[in-house]
Amino acid sequence: MKQTPTRGGDQPLILSDKQGFDRRWFAPNLKAVYVPSRYEQVEEYVASALSEFGHDVKIASGRHCYENFVYNDSTRAIIDMSAINQAGFDAERNAYFVDAGCENWSAYRVLLNRYGKTLPAGSCYSVGAGGHISGGGYGLLSRLHGLTVDHLSAVDIVTWDAALGQAKLRHVSEHSSSQEERDLFWALRGAGCGNFGVIVRYYFAKLPDAPDYATQWSFAWDWDKIDQMTFDRLLDLYAEICAGMPNTDFSLLKLNHVSNGQIGLLVQFAALPGVSFQQHCQQVDARVRALEKRFAAIAPAAALQRPMGGHPGWMHTTHSHLNPQHLTYLEALQTVNGSGPNQFGKYKSAYMNKAFPSCQKHQIYTWLHHQPEGMDKDALKQSLLQVDSYGGVINEYSSAATPVPQRSSIMKLQYQTYWNNDSLPGQRHGGSSREQAQAHLDWINGFYLSVYADYGGTPNPQNDKDGVVDGCYYNYPDCDLGTHENGKIDQAMELYFQENYRRAPRNLVQVKQQWDPQNYFRHAQSIPVK
Template structure:
């Protein structure tokens, strides 16, 4: 509805390291003040801050959009035992078309849970347009929901959720106990999907998509959601999933160079997620049995990801995609398997995150890093390099 948070950022206070004088310095940077180098720094901080240029101590938002007054939430669930491969393919096709034509007031999460969860879940949220009364909003939302129910009914019979839909963001702590819509205030809607879930280990991987799923991706997603890794308990992957977020809307009204975030034509944002817990004491998670448990989860999610994007070299690399389906990865789900300084593949990772904004665009992140942190003082596994 309103684009990305960084699209609304108006200024930043940041502590940088002055290499020449050997001391830290607090700076206030924005698009309106300072010299060009400071404006370039502010540009970089709108999507590529992440410990690359300094320590951010304050964010400024000159104006922010008003929140909607109301929102309606609706969930559908499908039992895995009733989802055939054909129905699964139809579900992914229908969902991609649904989000591609979704009004900016709407948002959805498709929770492609691993088969051990027993269900697939779909959440749709409809925010009230400006000026609409509660009654008007409810009438409009109910009409859209009826259309949505009819649209997905032909794929497989829907049912209610038997457990909260997992994954993060969007951990839904409360059950929608029927197939009826819930009409809420917008704050209540936020509280429903804003929990972070249990405190446990987890691993994320990401991908942006400009189009619907090709057949080979649908095949691999279905196969890996049915995979039973050796060495894990029967229900160990019950929280593991591929979450497909609706994307686009106002996000796609900005140019790919307006901020470091270049993915401005995507219609879906994918989050591969797996979670696990163990009884290790603090500092003992690397003991044999705990490490083996973690490795089994990592092997599953990394294998899943590589199989889905095998035709592009194992990642959603737009440079290897002649059909323009995939559009790289999201930097805020750091994924060291994409490449690090240590393994010499940092360029591959940064290219997936930032595309031309990494190195080749007239204004790019490597140049900003060279100007503001020439000694590479702010360095981590996937920090922007100085060369």
């Protein structure tokens, strides 16, 4: 009898195999981890895993999923793509490539240092390409160059024919000979996360030239100088800036809980090709002075007291003064190249087409000052609402070009809360650990429900007559929106994909029916077959 591959083919499982990046997620019943290290092994391992463990097989690349889609009680086998982790140029395909197991930092370094190219992808260094790109891909250059999937030209993926018991490696693109493969390629550009097969490699026929320079400017406002009126004016100004900033610019507004002491802001200004360092500095300094003047009219700026937390853009270091830092592009990548420590976390998302309505500003301010009864006064110091600038080139694509329909938004929001304790792996859901987790979950869920109360408790554009909100981001999964188990999966999928879910002529449910009709590739928020 053929021996089931474990780690690397013959090594026994270790505790780390069962643990996700988020310490909340653990797979206690894991029996095998398949770790292909060569292309030709992927088909073999997919066939072996699905034949032996059926529907209880999951796929991992960087382990960063915000929910327990991979690491949960039902998982018995994992196909771990971390050993297929190269980036470069494929001469045969005449395209740049990034393997599914390649992490953000490795992809950036190779594409920049060898080819002078870059991806408009995320800033968290250890996030794996497998999930990040197939969910849309978004980062500090997306306003300038669009989403990562907007540059995707082809995908290598292993699909599973359950009737024949056969795994097959396919190269799919807009130029595939069959309509079914062209539809699959479309679906992989925003909804590929564990839904249709095992992605092996991404191809990009063209990539943007990397900037030579990028300037980063970070500062803060002290909470003790911000009342509700000042807060409202700050959010109004930030939305106005997001709607009108040059495409080269990107910003992260970190609305930390009041216990943190400060609100943080990071702005990055990327240089255009052909602009000298001196010219770039002059242009950026002028923009910074203009922004300083506008912000100063609302509240005085302060130096950051501590690193800014949160995803994306966890910053381990802070600038000690309020002046912009003119950097090479590689230095700029390194500055925001953080995934943060392994902690327990919960996340929620929202897109916004317009500035914050008064009711939302009031609720955000209220919940950032809310101190739950019985919770330590410093427990929410890392908790925040992060507001990223969006738009730019992203808005130049139609809502049907990829499964990602949010092509009119100017801001993208991520609600985040973090906590930690000394509980052992696999024993983190009982006693005081459970109470601690529940307190954080109650805070973030109450926060979210209150902000979107006028739309039914979520940023549902179908309930928004004013066109302010625009749904949620699939790469920031949130099981509270709905799952297969609680019967509300349609509700969640509509928030993520809107018409592209099942109402459009080309839709994700139809692609799922074609490529995985027996639903082998599934999780709590996977695309349903029916």
